[in-house]
Amino acid sequence: xxxxxxxxxxxxxxxxxxxxxxxxxxxxxxxxxxxxxxxxxxxxxxxxxxxxxxxxxxxxxxxxxxxxxxxxxxxxxxxxxxxxxxxxxxxxxxxxxxxxxxxxxxxxxxxxxxxxxxxxxxxxxxxxxxxxxxxxxxxxxxxxxxxxxxxxxxxxxxxxxxxxxx
Numbered sequence: 001x002x003x004x005x006x007x008x009x010x011x012x013x014x015x016x017x018x019x020x021x022x023x024x025x026x027x028x029x030x031x032x033x034x035x036x037x038x039x040x041x042x043x044x045x046x047x048x049x050x051x052x053x054x055x056x057x058x059x060x061x062x063x064x065x066x067x068x069x070x071x072x073x074x075x076x077x078x079x080x081x082x083x084x085x086x087x088x089x090x091x092x093x094x095x096x097x098x099x100x101x102x103x104x105x106x107x108x109x110x111x112x113x114x115x116x117x118x119x120x121x122x123x124x125x126x127x128x129x130x131x132x133x134x135x136x137x138x139x140x141x142x143x144x145x146x147x148x149x150x151x152x153x154x155x156x157x158x159x160x161x162x163x164x165x166x
Contacts, residue, residue, distance in 0.1 A: 008048075009075050010054035013116050014040070014062055016040050021114050025090050027077065028054060064117050066120045075122040081164070083122045083154030086145055091120065092122075101143035105132040108148050125159035126152075 012021050013019040020040050023029045029042035032051050041051035052099070079085050085108060090111045093099040100111035109123040130139070 007049055008052050008054060010056065011114075011116075011118055012058045012062070012120075013055050013114075014058065014060050015115070016055050017055045018115050023053060023055075023081050026095070026097075054059050068164065072120050074119040076109070076123055078159050079122060079124050080143070080157045080159065082108065082149050082152050085122060086149060086154065088122050089145060097160075101145065103141040103148070104141045105137055105139060105141075108143055108145065110143070127156075127158050 005032045008075055011019070015037060016034070016037060020031060020034065020042065023042055024031065026122045029052065030045070031165070032043050034040040040055045042055070043049065044052045068139050079088065089098065089101075089110050092110060097112040098110060099113055102109045102111070104123075105126070107122050107123040107125050111119060111121050113119050132139075
């Protein structure tokens, strides 16, 4: 059987409470189960999953894997509108967590790091019929979020938010 989509992610973190605070404040996740100091399971709004993010504590002194080593590079969280992307971008900037922004053509993406330095992407998917093709598809550009808001508007729903297949 083919894989249909990612159901959830599980991260090792130094401090579960600190990570829960970050992910609930930044993404609006809700806590489904928390084992104080040890683990937590969180869900995104309107999810159909039992949980979308698991967090397990490995202790305050745990080292981060060196950048460029084998392992997960980042997770990508999809939002439904560019307005939501801009709102999360403001939160990430205020938290000094934002580390980059890229126009992938098929998506508009912000990159940030959580309190443990785990990198993640927050992205908005361009309507599929507007995706670039050929060489243009492989080009990465700097993201001008205001220009994209001017082009697409803040409330256009795409991807899973619009009911399309994921």
